[in-house]
């Protein structure tokens with residue numbers, strides 16, 4: 462039997478008595494189901510208890526009427542090595558985010574590495590090393606077992622197509638934020654984005670003013686010309702383009718619109734509303750852009766969900782979809798949806814104690830952060846009552 466916090470396979474896990482099943486899919490955000498069955502880390506059944514094969518489990522979780530959602534995906538982080546960030550000289554930040562319901566993080570570049578190499582060979586070597594190291598770290602359960610998808614080289618002048626082919630062959634699947642390296646012009650970035658795309662490497666571009674001394678402005682013209690897969694922190698990181706420029710990006714591009722916690726909150730709210738008005742809510746994905754000058758926010762994704770739901774007046778179940786299923790689809794990830802065949806990465810949520818909201822979704826719509834009662838990755842319980850969120854009214858129990 463798999464023990465909480467252990468590595469290895471989950472075996473058969475039955476989760477019963479789920480009060481609210483959030484699918485992560487904004488077209489069908491709430492499922493008519495109270496039971497999930499997992500086998501070796503993969504969802505094998507979602508439905509009513511009487512319709513699911515619940516025999517012979519290695520583990521049984523009683524959700525106690527709480528909500529189950531896909532584990533949250535942070536679309537924009539800057540890891541370096543291990544569960545440490547030099548940006549704020551902090552240890553354990555990834556595991557702390559697990560307690561905020563995050564089960565997957567996507568690197569936007571390991572740019573905070575002190576003395577980061579800027580020559581092409583060094584850029585490639587670092588990306589491959591980071592990809593390997595974070596993969597190995599997850600397998601070892603370091604960082605709470607959070608899936609950190611890293612190894613995201615930033616574009617530097619002098620890179621040629623064969624560099625992208627080589628990176629792809631070595632297992633690199635992401636580019637770091639375009640604009641953080643020496644490639645800052647739209648035409649040059651577009652050429653490299655094209656090479657990356659041809660080799661199956663996904664791209665993200667920095668949007669807005671410089672983040673810290675030494676980085677630069679990327680305006681809407683450069684973002685449109687570069688045509689990266691993800692319009693990284695469309696609300697700035699921190700300094701946003703004008704709302705008019707952001708609207709131009711929403712309207713003229715069809716790429717993912719990434720809203721981050723460490724950005725301009727006013728533009729975050731306006732962007733989410735604009736996406737709804739433009740009828741392109743599927744493009745909205747969420748990230749923290751942590752660690753950053755603003756630090757690390759273990760509850761950053763939950764805070765964004767509550768901010769956008771409360772201030773942009775978007776139903777909470779849709780905002781949870783921005784943080785899960787939308788990111789999964791925009792980034793081609795298997796996790797992020799409660800669906801048969803998907804990885805069993807879940808967060809169990811309930812209304813925070815003494816919230817004015819009558820239930821979980823109402824409390825989030827009123828701007829409150831929910832309480833996390835349990836987090837599961839690949840069917841293995843990674844934490845129970847969160848040490849970081851306000852306490853949930855009810856939490857799931859491991860009954861067998």
Ligand SMILES: [Zn+2]
Pocket residue numbers: 638667668672693694698
């Ligand atoms: Zn940035």
